[in-house]
Amino acid sequence: MRWSDLENEPCPVARGLSVVGDRWTLLVLRDCFRGLRRFDDIHASLKITRHVLADRLKRLESTGVLERQQYSTAPPRFEYRLTEKGRALYPVMVSLIQWAETYQPHDGTPPYRFHDRETNALLDPVLVDRGSQVPIDSRHVRAARAQGADKPL
């Protein structure tokens, strides 16, 4: 299996990772969720090589996660914004944050908290079944294809 083959795998985990599964892409998207849009701002934040950053932004644009928009014509300058497809990755990001804060803590830094932008209410993000509100737990869940064989995950 090569990395470039992942995008055509039937497994959705593989297809997801073909877009965001390399070492830096999710950190670029973290900066986008923080509001950064320009090459140099993201570069200053991440400190990966400009070479790699340029490549990642190009890929994210080509997969439709970011869009490149001109914000100045003379000189021509571009910025990167999350598309709907990109914003839809927020639950992945938040789930990862929750996991890391619990199981991979960092001493000396107060924990992350999520708030409603309008009411300022504290939020406690949790993955549940929409109908029953029961939390999703790997030991109580079985994954299968809609029709056909009962192949797990």
Added chain:
Amino acid sequence: MRWSDLENEPCPVARGLSVVGDRWTLLVLRDCFRGLRRFDDIHASLKITRHVLADRLKRLESTGVLERQQYSTAPPRFEYRLTEKGRALYPVMVSLIQWAETYQPHDGTPPYRFHDRETNALLDPVLVDRGSQVPIDSRHVRAARAQGADKPL
């Protein structure tokens, strides 16, 4: 920034990715969630080089995501099982699956569905605020440190 520095970053996204952010680790964990436990089974499923697989399993064991258990003494044989810390990554995996099924679809394969193992009820996993049941959406959420500066994400 180097990959090996991520684990000590204050940012929880960086710390999470220091464990699961490389190109193959989440695919190894997908196989673990599917029930695979043995080296050769995971190798047959993933088809990455044995070299890389051995390295990833070692790292996952050292970070406490998997545990290596002996299941045969003569010859000595080991298998890898998810720990609680590993099972806690299930929401990340499920969020990624939901995203990929929606935005990175694969023709000709029926979509994934999640069911309750006991009642067999269809589940619709969604990230919500535990109190209000309101879905978590990047445009309506602000991330900040608990006390101190209001630095986003």
Added chain:
DNA sequence: GCCATGAGTTCCGAAACGGAACTAACTTGG
């Protein structure tokens, strides 16, 4: 003894990455 099984390790060429400098297209300050 000979082959099979399971869990790796070793070796080498290819691809990706890190660091630093360089380019291009302007704008601003003197």
Added chain:
DNA sequence: CCAAGTTAGTTCCGTTTCGGAACTCATGGC
């Protein structure tokens, strides 16, 4: 008008990691 600054990249080169295949080691079965 010229020099310096800003922004968004690109190029070059040495190091690290990866892919593919073969090899090791312990043991069990025929």
